[in-house]
Amino acid sequence: MAKKLIAALTDSSLFLREWLVNPQRTGAVTPSSPKLAAAMARWLPSDPESYVLELGPGTGAVTQALIEHGLREERLVAIENNPKLARRLRQRFPRAHIITGDAWHLDVLLRQHDEPIESVGAVISSLPLLNFPAAEADTLAEKIRAILEHGGKWVQYSYHLGNGHHKSATRFHRLASKIVWLNLPPARVNVYQK
Ligand SMILES: C[S@@+](CC[C@H](N)C(=O)[O-])C[C@H]1O[C@@H](n2cnc3c(N)ncnc32)[C@H](O)[C@@H]1O
Numbered sequence: 001m002a003k004k005l006i007a008a009l010t011d012s013s014l015f016l017r018e019w020l021v022n023p024q025r026t027g028a029v030t031p032s033s034p035k036l037a038a039a040m041a042r043w044l045p046s047d048p049e050s051y052v053l054e055l056g057p058g059t060g061a062v063t064q065a066l067i068e069h070g071l072r073e074e075r076l077v078a079i080e081n082n083p084k085l086a087r088r089l090r091q092r093f094p095r096a097h098i099i100t101g102d103a104w105h106l107d108v109l110l111r112q113h114d115e116p117i118e119s120v121g122a123v124i125s126s127l128p129l130l131n132f133p134a135a136e137a138d139t140l141a142e143k144i145r146a147i148l149e150h151g152g153k154w155v156q157y158s159y160h161l162g163n164g165h166h167k168s169a170t171r172f173h174r175l176a177s178k179i180v181w182l183n184l185p186p187a188r189v190n191v192y193q194k
Helices: 002-021 034-041 061-068 083-092 103-111 134-147
Strands: 052-055 076-080 097-100 120-125 148-158 173-180 187-193
Touching: 002 083, 034 061, 034 148, 034 173, 034 187, 052 061, 052 103, 061 076, 061 083, 076 083, 076 103, 083 097, 103 134, 120 134, 134 148
Parallel strands: 052 076, 052 120, 076 097, 120 148
Antiparallel strands: 148 187, 173 187
């Protein structure tokens, strides 16, 4: 219990420091709450052999929930562009594939990986998409579509609580959408299906 609390405090202070350095890209002052992380993690693919791609894992709040929901670390590929956060993730999840890089290069990064990855069953994204120009968000949505298996899911949270369809997701079918109030700030989780 004490160990868990110390780890959570360490992660929160690391996150806050990175937010102070780059608020736009870090996108939040504190890691996601266990409630938000669980709301994202419940959309794992049914095939345990499918890879799951996490974008913007930060200090690993959502990653931890994915593992607790049954994802094997070996089947997790995560792309984080902040090297300090990526280092922390490698310590926490030594068997997962943690890539330091830009999520917008996901196609190249997955192709060039030691174990090239052609497709994934789900993309779990915490990227602060609203902080990016619309054209960039559209480009990312297309890359996510291309890497997803047929029927695969893109799970994306946002601090924008309105119920509108995410503009970049118009080529997906929206499967579910819900607000998680127990988070700082509250967030909406949208689930899109290819
Ligand atoms: C809002 S935080 C979410 C962190 C964590 N998943 C959570 O929920 O607590 C967004 C994360 O996306 C990362 N990020 C921002 N732009 C990125 C990019 N272009 N490629 C990869 N990661 C990026 C940030 O460094 C940060 O760790």
